[in-house]
């Protein structure tokens with residue numbers, strides 16, 4: 116069974132049709148990259164899959180692990196195994212990072228009928244992941260993302276993913292804001308999580324990320340539709356020619 | 371195990387058999403307020419003459435206030451007129467009207483007790499249901515008191531103090547909140563029923579947190595509570611008032627007075643987690659809580675610190691204050707006030723700087739949800755002699771939803787040019803993006819809200835004794851239930 120099956124998904128935001136019929140199937144073990152011009156709807160798709168309620172689904176169907184994803188609340192989708200690394204991580208004053216992460220992990224564990232982890236059990240796991248992402252433990256005593264640099268926020272997203280171990284990870288422009296070294300470290304962290312029963316959707320504008328996290332499939336999202344799909348070579352082609360050509364090929368397609 | 375059950379049943383039946391039902395008639399004073407009522411109260415409590423005189427002076431003063439319609443109306447709260455002649459001013463502890471079984475208690479309230487993890491016997495006590503077994507922490511309280519007595523610390527009910535330590539009561543009672551202070555304080559001075567008394571002698575640091583919880587079980591207090599805490603030179607004490615369980619009471623009007631006195635180099639820390647029954651979802655049946663709390667930093671280098679977490683009451687009117695008289699004395703006020711549904715709260719503090727180099731800190735966190743209205747009212751007064759005085763005020767409001775309100779009324783009065791004042795204020799709303807972020811990580815909407823709220827209140831919770839802080843967090847979560855969709 117495929118892990119994620121998106122059929123003709125249509126989404127409207129503030130009376131604008133943003134997604135106009137998306138079809139995409141993701142199997143366990145696969146890494147899909149979604150590219151596309153600014154404003155084409157990539158983040159919208161990511162957020163809808165994470166069940167952000169502000170985005171109204173006007174048509175289509177999404178199955179996650181065979182279950183109706185669109186009927187789930189955000190926390191249910193999260194507990195079922197969907198993780199979104201945000202393009203713009205949110206600051207939450209007054210809540211310590213480590214505490215937040217443990218609470219999140221415990222929420223997921225509870226959902227699956229597992230025992231909650233106390234601070235003592237959590238610490239070794241947490242330290243291991245910090246090390247994986249080469250992050251300073253001091254950052255973890257601060258409030259969630261508060262005052263973090265752009266790159267620190269992105270790295271923190273991947274840290275959370277490493278702790279929560281989702282079935283489907285959606286990375287929305289995780290590379291933007293990362294310096295060259297950080298990009299390598301974060302990619303290493305992501306690659307370490309690739310496994311036969313986990314899938315990833317990587318939203319990016321740049322080949323440099325896909326050099327590190329090599330995708331199985333590349334899709335181009337333009338104007339609310341997937342207009343082209345291919346292998347890793349498609350990304351290279353885009354890097355060379357830009358979107359203009361592909362968008363042109365989109366014109367003859369039925370509206 | 372079964373012997374245990376039998377014992378409880380035994381006790382329950384015994385209490386029922388020898389019950390206090392026959393006493394009720396005897397010990398109830400008719401409704402209404404007049405000199406006779408005051409004399410009766412004083413006589414029942416076997417008070418010395420000075421106490422009766424004081425009550426009567428207060429009563430006469432109150433009559434003149436009532437005649438001139440001096441009941442304060444400036445607070446930002448609304449309530450129907452109170453008929454002071456329709457209140458019974460004295461009923462002995464156990465004669466409070468009681469419900470016969472838990473089935474008569476508001477199911478919402480029971481659910482809350484469950485969530486807070488309060489044992490059944492205590493639930494009954496709080497809800498005003500007849501307790502069917504002897505329940506109080508008598509043995510705990512006794513060891514506790516023994517230990518304190520060894521150190522010369524007096525911790526007892528106010529009535530006991532009036533009888534056993536009249537010289538101390540006479541010396542300090544009304545020295546911080548005189549009976550003429552304000553309408554509700556005057557009323558309290560005339561008719562107060564009971565409360566706590568603490569005296570910590572010179573140089574003694576009280577090793578335990580003193581908690582009303584121990585005492586309430588032994589002797590319940592009424593609607594007009596009176597508390598007096600005195601820390602003598604170099605003494606220190608931490609006092610905890612209230613508990614997290616919502617307390618139901620047939621008496622709608624509560625007008626307590628708390629006086630704190632800190633002499634040279636003494637410290638008093640007074641923490642409150644207050645959760646009177648707020649009424650049902652429409653706000654019916656909730657408690658009106660009009661409280662006068664004031665501390666006097668009378669000696670040099672003394673310190674008084676108020677910390678409060680207020681989640682209960684239909685209406686709260688409360689301004690724990692400090693009079694910073696001794697040079698270098700310090701006053702602090704840390705407050706979390708939450709209003710949900712139709713609750714109204716008008717709280718804040720007054721810091722009156724008289725002595726040199728006096729310092730005060732005010733941190734107020736107001737949370738409004740539902741139709742709740744939350745008002746912060748704070749006065750900082752730096753008088754002429756208070757050279758080098760400093761005040762720091764931080765006043766933050768958090769709104770949940772768009773039908774609630776937050777209001778801030780700071781009053782600042784500086785009469786010494788050397789004063790340094792800092793004021794920070796903010797109003798924020800829980801953002802949809804924050805909620806989504808937390809929920810995307812697996813937290814329910816309710817957990818997400820309580821996490822954000824607890825983060826918002828952190829600065830205040832840090833001031834609470836550890837156990838109290840944990841309870842307070844839990845309490846906020848429970849009080850906020852249903853405030854998000």
Ligand SMILES: Nc1ncnc2c1ncn2[C@@H]1O[C@H](COP(=O)(O)OP(=O)(O)OP(=O)(O)O)[C@@H](O)[C@H]1O
Nearest residue numbers: 128129131133151152153154155156157158159160
């Ligand atoms: N709340 C909103 N109100 C109105 N328009 C919105 C809203 N949110 C998104 N949009 C619009 O939807 C379109 C798609 O936005 P989205 O963020 O999904 O693009 P994107 O493909 O992720 O772009 P980028 O590459 O710049 O991140 C944009 O035109 C954006 O302006």
Ligand SMILES: [Mg+2]
Nearest residue numbers: 157158159202
């Ligand atoms: Mg985007």
